[in-house]
Amino acid sequence: MNIEQLRPLQATVGMIEVDAKRKHLLAMNEKALKAFLKGAPIPTVIGKNDRHYVIDQHHLARALWDGGITKAFASVAQDLSDLPGNKFWDTVIAKQWVHPYDERGILRALSAIPEEVSGLTDDPYRSLAAFVRDAGGYLKTPEPFAEFQWAEFYRTRIPMWTNELQFKAAVEQGVHLAWSPDARTLPGFTFRGRKSS
Known part of the structure; x- marks a missing residue:
């Protein structure tokens, strides 16, 4: 799937960790990279408009983006696409799949979570x-x-x-x-x- 299709469920990542992952990914040849990504699919839940929401591996997703790698593998944990907007958010909150805390550790509104992994900020x-x-x-x-x-x-x-x-x-x-x-x-x-x- 395209990295652009992934929507985060947290607001921040550690950019030092992201950069280390990016360097590791870019050091691989094409075959090794594909095998690595296939063995480490990004866990998602499907939400409204069949959008994939990332529930783990945000650092990998951001490292792929930063490295210009546009494709990844996803592992769908649950399809919640039939739920209305508020019910979707109630479900991901109940399952502890969302973390809307900013770079200072302060809880923010769900709207503070970026639309794409490229918008994740540094904690x-x-x-x-x-x-x-x-x-x-x-x-x-x-x-x-x-x-x-x-x-x-x-x-x-x-x-x-x-x-x-x-x-x-x-x-x-x-x-x-x-x-x-x-x-x-x-x-x-x-x-x-x-x-x-």
Whole structure:
């Protein structure tokens, strides 16, 4: 399907994470890229006018857009195209598929969600949360918008960085904070980075 057909169900992404994904995608040859995208379809629900609404993998969708890659594979979780507008939104809210929070972690109206993935804005702490997870700070979990919970946790604890060196230091600090008792209620928490048996 065309990337232009995808409509986000969140307002922000972490652009450092998006850029890392974009570079990874562009480093692949055509065959490898097709195999990768086929193995990582973008989960969607179908809404009004048969529009595909993204329920996960917003970072991948934005990375494809930024990389000029116009096609992707989608995996339809549910067809809600017969629902009237308000009922559609009630359903995606009830299923925790929508996250209309801005780059400061403030809840906004559903109208704040952009019409296309190209309109997703940067929440730097969302990138920090992803890099901390990848560094072993916490475990990946299927809980909806788990990384945003971690982003919110870091927003009040780690000062904003201005360069790559400071970002790396923020990731290190984030890993230590992820293992602290303060983080124990967050999804994917592991005490001192050890998986529980």
